[in-house]
Amino acid sequence: MIKSAILIALVRGLRSIGHQSIKGVWRFGAGMRLFWLTLISSGESFRRFHLTIREIYFTGVMSLIIILVSAFFVGMVLGLQGYHTLQRYGSSEAIGVLVALALVRELGPVVTALLFAGRAGTAITAEIGLMKATEQLSAMEMMAVSPISRVIAPRFWAGVIAMPILAILFSMVGILGGYLLAVPVIGVDAGAFWSQMQANVDWRHDILNGVIKSFVFGVACTMIALFEGYDAPPTAEGVSRATTRTVVTSSLAVLGLDFILTSFMLNV
Amino acid sequence: MNPNIVEIDNLSFGYKGRMLHQGINMVFPRGKVVAIMGGSGSGKTTLLRLIGGQIKPSKGEVRVDGQVVHKQSREGVYKLRRKMGMLFQHGALFTDLSVFENVAFPMREHTDLPESMIRDLVLMKLNAVGLRGAYKMMPTELSGGMARRVAVARAIALDPSIIMYDEPFAGLDPISMGVVCDLIRTLNDALGATSIIVTHDVEETFRFADYIYFVADGVVAAEGTPEDLRNSDLPFVHQFVFGEKDGPVAFHYAADDYGRTMLGTDT
Amino acid sequence: MxxxxxxxxxxxFVALxxxxxxxxxxxxxxxTTNNIGETYTVTANFENIGGLKPRAPVKSAGVVVGRVADITFDSATYEAVVSLTLDKRYPFPKDTFANIYTAGLLGEQYIGLEAGGDEVNLASGDKILQTQDAVVLEKMISQFLYSKASESSDDKSDATESTKSNDDTLGASPLDNIGKPATTE
Known part of the structure; x- marks a missing residue:
């Protein structure tokens, strides 16, 4: 009796693993298909660039406040933490290097992407999901207008353009936050702060690599948000679940991609 | 010229294991208002999607203007769709665009008209549905009936030769219903278009439709002019037209014997 | 809107x-400090570069004058070939010394250039002939301990030939060696 119960539980567990894997692979494939369709129907987003500009406003400009405020605090925290550790080794001037490298290489792109997923990503998913639920996408389709080139592609390119800009602003404001904490508050020499930073932050290997990262995150986060919205069941519950999934999937994708990109960039 | 703008020929459609339509034949003559009626879930809306080429039939074909819809390329389907205007059940207005922009949308997408001409055309269309004064409003500020009328204005933006209405009366108060009803008839006659109306609202439809198809169990159960159908002695039509609770369409969904289920002896 | x-x-937004x-x-x-000016590239061979990495700074008199562009291994001579990108504004004579230094005790390693007296300057593609290897801390410590051991055995006056010859090659203390440039090739 007990034996068979265990067996049934085991089979059920395996079956659910199988089901989840199949679903995962299917969703990945469907997402890739949408990505491909988006790429090949992107002409209109550039020919009628005001469509994309409008979306840059909603994804980029509207995310500006949260990005800048977070960046300022992250920079100050980095400065504070860095100072506490560095002063033990008598090298508190290196605080600028620490703040700048941490922001430019990692925190700028990654934290921006996570905030972007929470702010702009969810908005995109909810909007597309709702457009689907209220048959707006169908209506567009019936008007002989492809929703992919008219709705999906401009949002995609807007996200891809906005993300690196947001990440750069994040790094810059974060460094300013670190500076404001290190120099006037703690009393690190301003000259040492900047000169150490300049001597150790490389334009191509640190700054440009950070920009490349944020570009990749932009593609991933925007695409995930668009796919979740486009794929959402057309009900209130479906849309709300899709929004949650956008945040979870985007965050995991950003952190996973970050590991892969970093290992490539440090090797080269 | 073919007198029928849309022809549905022996059409079957269904999802895995459950056929929604099993050999439907319909014709929609030019210039007429034709209604497709049937109970909820009888696949009426799906018929509109099949005509619009959004889904492919499992068997049979739909011809629009003599061309088989599902055999067209993507561009071909889009070309056919430009002859169609469709009103979705709840209007499906673009919530991020104003009333004016909603009506202007098809014009901006498909024509290169100058802004001043688009403005005139949009106001004309809005005037036709009696909402010229609301052109600045956002869809969220409109009542259900107004939204429906704006959606009608959008559907006729490019002067289509086929206008499809999906449940145009659902959820409207009697006054709005009458307004929409008149609108469908007048627009049809003014534009010289063909209107296809999917509905289950007997009262209104019988008043203005030229021809009616009844769909039940995946086939055309009855057809004819409103007059014919009112006098029809087919039990199904009689039940539907007079809204009787029981008849050929049973109140109970097919189920096991009630007593046996309750006593739990059927497992 | x-x-x-x-x-x-x-x-x-974009301007920002x-x-x-x-x-x-x-x-x-x-x-500003690195990529704007024109550069020229020279190479230098080292027997041991220690922990030198590409992009490490090249300094002269403490001023950054260039960067390590590339490090390869020459399997004919078993030496490390380091190419240095130097700023065109800073010419160096042909007999310049290249040393590998460490910033602080455990800091990162960099290349220090000490100008010689030659009248001809280094041109792109030239090779710096006089180099001095990186100090490998483990080697230094082991040599130091070894010499200490041999010193103490000298005191006991039962030193063998072999340790004596070792002493000769290593010098009394390996730490003395550090200042002297070793010439390769």
Missing amino acids: ERTTIDLWVGI GVAALLGLAMKVGNL
Whole structure:
């Protein structure tokens, strides 16, 4: 009796693993298909660039406040933490290097992407999901207008353009936050702060690599948000679940991609 | 010229294991208002999607203007769709665009008209549905009936030769219903278009439709002019037209014997 | 919202982004100090480069004059070939010394150039002939301990030939060796 119960539980567990894997692979494939369709129907987003500009406003400009405020605090925290550790080794001037490298290489792109997923990503998913639920996408389709080139592609390119800009602003404001904490508050020499930073932050290997990262995150986060919205069941519950999934999937994708990109960039 | 703008020929459609339509034949003559009626879930809306080429039939074909819809390329389907205007059940207005922009949308997408001409055309269309004064409003500020009328204005933006209405009366108060009803008839006659109306609202439809198809169990159960159908002695039509609770369409969904289920002896 | 307002905001947004990127490049990164001027490349062979990495600074009199561009291994001579990108503004004589130094006790390693007296300057593609290897801490410590051991055995006056010869090659204390440039090739 007990034996068979265990067996049934085991089979059920395996079956659910199988089901989840199949679903995962299917969703990945469907997402890739949408990505491909988006790429090949992107002409209109550039020919009628005001469509994309409008979306840059909603994804980029509207995310500006949260990005800048977070960046300022992250920079100050980095400065504070860095100072506490560095002063033990008598090298508190290196605080600028620490703040700048941490922001430019990692925190700028990654934290921006996570905030972007929470702010702009969810908005995109909810909007597309709702457009689907209220048959707006169908209506567009019936008007002989492809929703992919008219709705999906401009949002995609807007996200891809906005993300690196947001990440750069994040790094810059974060460094300013670190500076404001290190120099006037703690009393690190301003000259040492900047000169150490300049001597150790490389334009191509640190700054440009950070920009490349944020570009990749932009593609991933925007695409995930668009796919979740486009794929959402057309009900209130479906849309709300899709929004949650956008945040979870985007965050995991950003952190996973970050590991892969970093290992490539440090090797080269 | 073919007198029928849309022809549905022996059409079957269904999802895995459950056929929604099993050999439907319909014709929609030019210039007429034709209604497709049937109970909820009888696949009426799906018929509109099949005509619009959004889904492919499992068997049979739909011809629009003599061309088989599902055999067209993507561009071909889009070309056919430009002859169609469709009103979705709840209007499906673009919530991020104003009333004016909603009506202007098809014009901006498909024509290169100058802004001043688009403005005139949009106001004309809005005037036709009696909402010229609301052109600045956002869809969220409109009542259900107004939204429906704006959606009608959008559907006729490019002067289509086929206008499809999906449940145009659902959820409207009697006054709005009458307004929409008149609108469908007048627009049809003014534009010289063909209107296809999917509905289950007997009262209104019988008043203005030229021809009616009844769909039940995946086939055309009855057809004819409103007059014919009112006098029809087919039990199904009689039940539907007079809204009787029981008849050929049973109140109970097919189920096991009630007593046996309750006593739990059927497992 | 009006399209013009949106355009304005997006314009501000993009301009801010570009300005921040320029700011990062100029104020935070080394674009001004490194990549703007024209450069020339010279190579130097080392028997041991220790922990020298590409992009390490090349300094002379403490001023950064270039960067390590590339490090390869020459399997004919079993030496490390380090190519240095130097700023065109700073010419160096042909007999310049290249040393590998460590910033602080455990800091990163960099290349220090000490100008010689030759009248001809290094040109692109030239090779710096006089180099001195990196100090490998473990080697230094083991040599130091070894010499201490042999010293103490000398005191006991039962030193063998072999330790004596070792002493000769290593010098009394290996630490003395560090200042002297070793010449390769």
